[in-house]
Every structure is written in structure tokens, then in C-alpha cells.
Amino acid sequence: MNRHSIRGLLLIGLMGATGCLTPIGVSPMNRADVRRLLSADAVSADVPSISSHHVTLRLGIANLWQSAPEEMLARLHTRTLEEFELDQQTTGDRLFALTEYSYLHAAKLQTVCSRPIEPAGNRGRMKPVRAKPYCEGARAYYIAASLYAYAYVFPDDGRAPPGGLDPRLRTAVDIYNLAVTAAIRHREGTIDEGSLEYSFHLGEVTFEIDPAGLEYIGYRLGDLVPAAQLHVRGLRNRYRQAGIGAPFLARAIPQEGVERPLTSARVADELRVPITIFVRYGNATEGLRSGEFRGRIETYNENHTTQIQVAGRSVPLEYETSAALAYSLEYSKMWDFEIAGFRSGDALPVADGLVMLRPYQPGKIPVVLVHGTASSPARWAEMLNEYQSDPILRTKYQFWLFMYTTGNPVLFSASLLRESLQNTLAEVDPDDQDPALRRMIVVGHSQGGLLTKLQAISSGTRFWDGFSEVPFEEIDVQPETRRILRKAIFFEPQPFIERVVFISTPHRGSFLAGTFLGRIASSLFRAPTELVGLSLDLALSGVSLARDAVSQPGFILGLFRTDEDEELRERLARPSSSVDNMDPSSAFTRSLQSIPVADRIRANSIIPVLGSEPPDGKNDGVVEYSSAHIDEAESEYVVYHSDHSTQGHPETIQELRRILLKHVALQ
Numbered sequence: 001m002n003r004h005s006i007r008g009l010l011l012i013g014l015m016g017a018t019g020c021l022t023p024i025g026v027s028p029m030n031r032a033d034v035r036r037l038l039s040a041d042a043v044s045a046d047v048p049s050i051s052s053h054h055v056t057l058r059l060g061i062a063n064l065w066q067s068a069p070e071e072m073l074a075r076l077h078t079r080t081l082e083e084f085e086l087d088q089q090t091t092g093d094r095l096f097a098l099t100e101y102s103y104l105h106a107a108k109l110q111t112v113c114s115r116p117i118e119p120a121g122n123r124g125r126m127k128p129v130r131a132k133p134y135c136e137g138a139r140a141y142y143i144a145a146s147l148y149a150y151a152y153v154f155p156d157d158g159r160a161p162p163g164g165l166d167p168r169l170r171t172a173v174d175i176y177n178l179a180v181t182a183a184i185r186h187r188e189g190t191i192d193e194g195s196l197e198y199s200f201h202l203g204e205v206t207f208e209i210d211p212a213g214l215e216y217i218g219y220r221l222g223d224l225v226p227a228a229q230l231h232v233r234g235l236r237n238r239y240r241q242a243g244i245g246a247p248f249l250a251r252a253i254p255q256e257g258v259e260r261p262l263t264s265a266r267v268a269d270e271l272r273v274p275i276t277i278f279v280r281y282g283n284a285t286e287g288l289r290s291g292e293f294r295g296r297i298e299t300y301n302e303n304h305t306t307q308i309q310v311a312g313r314s315v316p317l318e319y320e321t322s323a324a325l326a327y328s329l330e331y332s333k334m335w336d337f338e339i340a341g342f343r344s345g346d347a348l349p350v351a352d353g354l355v356m357l358r359p360y361q362p363g364k365i366p367v368v369l370v371h372g373t374a375s376s377p378a379r380w381a382e383m384l385n386e387y388q389s390d391p392i393l394r395t396k397y398q399f400w401l402f403m404y405t406t407g408n409p410v411l412f413s414a415s416l417l418r419e420s421l422q423n424t425l426a427e428v429d430p431d432d433q434d435p436a437l438r439r440m441i442v443v444g445h446s447q448g449g450l451l452t453k454l455q456a457i458s459s460g461t462r463f464w465d466g467f468s469e470v471p472f473e474e475i476d477v478q479p480e481t482r483r484i485l486r487k488a489i490f491f492e493p494q495p496f497i498e499r500v501v502f503i504s505t506p507h508r509g510s511f512l513a514g515t516f517l518g519r520i521a522s523s524l525f526r527a528p529t530e531l532v533g534l535s536l537d538l539a540l541s542g543v544s545l546a547r548d549a550v551s552q553p554g555f556i557l558g559l560f561r562t563d564e565d566e567e568l569r570e571r572l573a574r575p576s577s578s579v580d581n582m583d584p585s586s587a588f589t590r591s592l593q594s595i596p597v598a599d600r601i602r603a604n605s606i607i608p609v610l611g612s613e614p615p616d617g618k619n620d621g622v623v624e625y626s627s628a629h630i631d632e633a634e635s636e637y638v639v640y641h642s643d644h645s646t647q648g649h650p651e652t653i654q655e656l657r658r659i660l661l662k663h664v665a666l667q
């Protein structure tokens with residue numbers, strides 16, 4: 001066989017082995033793999049998108065990305081400038097490619113600059129480089145990425161902006177947001193005051209700071225934390241308002257000599273404010289030609305601004321709402337208050353208990369959330385996370401929190417709730433100009449539900465009759481004692497409350513309160529100084545607040561019990577705790593359950609039970625269904641397979657949302 005025949009046979013064999021593959025063709029590919037290939041980008045996968053890769057392949061510079069990335073970026077920048085006037089479509093493609101590649105290069109430089117090093121003689125222990133938070137090279141390319149992204153999204157050279165369905169638009173905005181975050185926060189938690197100039201590989205950029213955006217309800221915003229770089233734990237869902245701008249969490253820092261307005265005085269100091277920093281480039285496209293750029297750093301907060309005008313378009317701003325809530329609670333003193341606030345009646349850390357999450361917002365209906373025993377406003381976090389991110393509820397409602405020492409007698413705490421609501425309305429609307437404030441909804445969980453009911457009933461003398469047979473006006477007590485008693489014993493429906501919602505509320509008491517464990521819990525309570533003095537004054541007049549109390553644990557066990565002990569306790573009248581009040585056999589519980597909610601106030605009930613339907617005979621571990629049920633409720637929703645702490649349960653949150661939507665519709 002000659003050599004030509006051998007070559008022919010070899011060729012035939014090779015073709016058979018390769019399946020007769022042609023230079024160009026197709027082959028099957030997994031659908032998920034196709035999706036990953038088409039959707040990967042600099043933000044989601046730390047790789048350039050397929051569209052950016054196309055640009056570098058067309059220009060013959062793709063091979064430089066790994067070996068000489070800065071040279072590749074310089075060539076791409078030059079070629080883009082050359083065709084600004086020739087091909088607008090190509091210009092947009094290349095600006096997007098410059099956005100991605102600049103961002104990726106900046107991120108790589110930042111990683112290298114912050115990589116731990118091993119100092120000589122340190123026995124292998126690694127220490128990070130301490131020279132700078134990140135190298136200036138990374139900052140330069142972050143600024144470049146933000147400039148390219150801005151020029152791509154907001155063209156000022158006659159190009160049409162990218163269409164809403166173009167996936168590159170969202171990627172470019174995300175890169176802009178991340179690049180601005182890294183570029184402006186060059187010192188821990190600070191941004192520069194006034195103007196600053198910066199030289200980098202594209203030329204000179206001057207940033208002007210808008211100082212007005214850093215003012216917040218009499219405070220100065222500072223201690224900035226990049227919100228997009230935080231992991232949120234403990235909340236079922238993480239919400240953000242998608243848009244443009246670098247989202248931060250800011251602390252409100254008091255300014256010397258500046259007083260907070262009354263409309264904002266109740267906003268908790270420890271709350272982090274969701275803000276967005278937007279860098280408005282005045283000449284992005286022209287700056288790419290000349291090498292001179294102007295940027296204005298604008299700061300916005302979620303309470304005041306959700307959209308801005310850019311290049312004649314209304315653009316939403318990006319905020320991290322869930323991250324702000326979680327960060328606030330991470331360092332909140334509320335967790336420590338939960339037990340301390342039950343044991344000590346003097347432990348209240350705020351003036352009269354009412355706290356706002358945002359400054360007063362005229363035209364929005366207040367929803368006041370009242371927590372339960374040994375709890376705090378922090379337990380509403382799951383619900384607040386949902387409602388503050390709800391596109392309807394956040395425009396119709398403002399959420400207020402009532403904080404109280406939960407070991408105190410229920411009547412006393414209810415009087416403080418009433419007083420705090422009255423004070424708040426007088427502060428924010430002294431001339432009674434906002435009708436939304438008169439449509440208030442109060443939502444109470446567990447003991448908080450009892451406090452809530454007391455805002456919606458006419459008690460007459462029923463509570464006083466449980467303490468004494470002597471008419472109230474005839475008792476011989478100090479004027480201060482009479483004043484405190486009057487506000488804590490007699491209740492009328494508050495005219496500004498339109499609806500009350502009861503969650504896990506022991507209207508007929510809690511079966512746990514009457515047990516040995518309940519007595520133990522009650523024994524841990526230390527009455528506030530105000531009530532101790534009041535009870536002693538009453539004891540001298542022959543009125544015993546202990547008529548409604550239960551015995552101390554030591555007496556239950558029969559230890560050291562004498563007739564003198566009983567007489568002394570009755571005369572000195574140890575103030576009842578809230579646990580005593582919630583004993584189903586207590587005079588307070590018997591009186592309260594006999595008083596219906598006022599006819600003009602709508603009531604709704606949400607009742608959890610451990611188990612499946614029907615609810616009769618079941619409980620939530622603390623309260624029987626029969627105790628939580630009231631006939632006057634216009635709706636009752638039973639949350640099955642839920643324990644007493646149901647305020648974070650998805651069904652509870654959705655049912656209350658339904659009630660809030662219905663309330664708005666009744667206008």
C-alpha cells in the first residue's frame with residue numbers, strides 16, 4: 001500500500017473518530033448551563049458578562065485581560081473615544097464593557113492590597129497590611145467604573161439610554177452603586193466635608209459635597225456602614241428598595257446647641273437610618289474626552305426622598321431597609337430590657353414609653369404596637385420588616401412602639417400607654433390639623449392586648465370596687481396618691497382610636513398565671529417607687545391593693561406563715577404584679593372581661609393555638625382559646641400550630657395586613 005493510500009485511510013479514521021465535526025456547528029447544552037453562561041456578569045459571578053467579552057474579542061484585546069488588564073482597559077478606553085461620534089451603539093457597548101472590566105480590576109486590586117502578609121520573625125502568624133484601608137489603585141478604578149456606568153446609564157451625547165429590558169442596565173446600576181460605595185468611603189465611617197480633588201488614570205475629578213443631606217431631624221449623619229455588604233440574620237426576608245445609589249446605614253449624631261423638633265423627638269437614638277449616597281456627574285461623556293470630571297455627592301434618607309431626577313428621568317433610589325432594622329436591633333438595649341423590665345417597675349429606659357421608628361409623617365395613620373410580658377418592641381421586628389417594605393402599607397401607615405415595664409400592674413401600665421398617646425398627639429399635632437392621627441390603630445400582644453383594651457372601654461367604678469367599698473372620692477389619701485389612682489383606675493375610650501387588634505390576649509386570664517410558676521414569677525417583681533408609696537398611703541387609709549394579689553411562694557409552701565404575716569401583708573398592701581392581675585381568678589380579670597369594647601371602636605382578634613382545628617379546648621401554651629375569644633370582635637383569625645409568640649408568624653402578619661388594608665378602605 002502506497003503512502004497516499006495510507007494517508008487516505010488515516011484521514012477516514014480521523015473523521016470517524018471525531019464524528020465528522022465541522023469547524024462551526026452546535027451541540028446540545030443543559031438549559032441551566034446556557035442560563036449561567038448568558039447571565040453571568042461582574043456582580044453576580046465576578047466575571048465579565050458575555051456582552052463585554054464580545055467587545056474585547058471584536059477589538060482583539062481579550063487576551064490582555066489576564067496578563068495586562070490595565071493596558072487592555074487603556075486600549076478599550078482609547079478605541080471608545082475614537083468612535084464617540086461615529087457609532088453610538090458601539091459606544092454604549094464599549095462603555096458597558098469598560099464599566100465591568102474597571103470594576104473587576106478594582107476588586108482584584110483591593111483583594112491584593114488587603115491580603116494578609118507574614119512579617120519576618122512572626123512565626124507564621126498573618127497580619128493584614130496596615131498602610132491604607134485599600135490601595136489607591138483600587139479606588140482609582142472604582143471611580144472609573146462609576147464614571148463609565150454613569151455615562152452608559154445616563155448618556156449626555158445624544159445616545160438613547162439603555163432599554164428597560166436590557167440586562168446590562170441593572171448590572172451597570174449595581175456596579176455604579178458598589179463602585180461609589182468603595183470610592184467615597186476612604187476612611188472608616190466617614191466622607192469628606194466640602195470639596196475634594198482626586199487625580200487618577202483618567203484625569204482629574206472634583207467632588208463637591210452637599211452638606212444638607214447629612215442633616216437629619218436635628219442630628220448629623222455619620223458612622224456610615226455599607227449596607228449592601230452586611231449579612232442579615234434573624235429576619236425571614238431581606239428587603240431592599242432597588243434603585244440607584246450607594247446604600248449605607250447611618251447613625252444620627254447629636255449636634256451641640258441643636259434641639260430636635262417635637263415631631264422627631266421620639267425617634268430612638270439607637271436606630272440606624274437607611275441612607276443613599278448618589279454621585280451626580282455633571283459631564284461624564286465630555287469628561288472622558290477631556291480628562292476633567294465634576295461630581296456632586298448627594299445624600300438622601302428613606303424618610304424624605306425615594307426618587308430623584310437624573311438627566312430628565314425620574315429614578316428610584318436604593319435603600320437597604322431590612323439591614324437597617326437588623327443592625328439597629330443588633331446593638332439595641334431592648335434585649336436586656338425584656339427581663340429587667342419585668343423584674344423592676346422602675347426600669348423603663350424612655351420617658352413615657354412611646355418610641356417612633358421614623359419622624360412623624362403627616363397624613364399617615366399611626367399603628368401602635370404594644371408588646372407582652374417579659375418582652376420588648378424588638379419582638380415586632382419580623383412584622384415591621386414586612387410592613388415597612390410593603391408598597392401599600394408604608395405609604396398609608398406610620399408605626400409607633402410602646403415600651404413599658406411589664407411586671408407593673410396592668411392598670412398602671414395602661415394608664416401610661418394612654419398618657420403617652422395623648423402626649424405624642426399633642427407634640428406632633430398641637431392644632432389638631434391631621435385627621436389621620438384620629439384613625440389610630442392599637443395592636444396588643446398578650447398583656448399588651450389588655451393594655452390595648454383599656455384604651456377602648458368605659459370602666460366606670462368597676463376596678464375601684466374591686467379594691468374598696470368606700471367611694472373613691474371619700475378615701476383619705478394624699479393628693480398625689482389620688483391623682484395617680486384616678487388615672488390608673490378609671491378609663492374611657494380614647495377619641496383618637498378607631499380600631500384595636502388583640503393578638504394572643506388573655507381576656508379571661510392566663511392559666512399559667514395561677515400556677516406555682518406564676519407565683520414564682522410574681523415574686524421576682526419589684527414595684528416602682530411610685531406605687532410602693534401609693535400602696536402604703538392607701539394602707540393607712542384602710543384600702544388594700546393586695547386584695548387582688550396572690551400569696552408569695554414561701555407562704556404557698558406553708559413556710560413561716562402566721563396570722564401576723566397575713567395581717568401585715570394585707571395592711572401594707574404589696575402592689576399586685578401583672579402576673580397576679582392575669583390570674584383567671586383575680587378581681588381585675590373578672591372585671592375587665594365583663595366590659596365590652598366601645599361600640600364605635602372596631603375590634604379584631606388573632607388567636608394562636610397549638611394544634612389543628614377546631615380551636616375549642618386548645619391553647620397556645622400560655623392562653624386558652626376560650627380566654628382569647630371575645631364576642632365583640634368583628635373578625636377572629638385562628639393561627640393553628642402556633643405558640644403564644646405568634647406576632648412573627650406569617651399567617652399572623654398576613655391577617656394583620658388584611659385588617660390594615662381594610663381599615664384604609666373604610667375612609
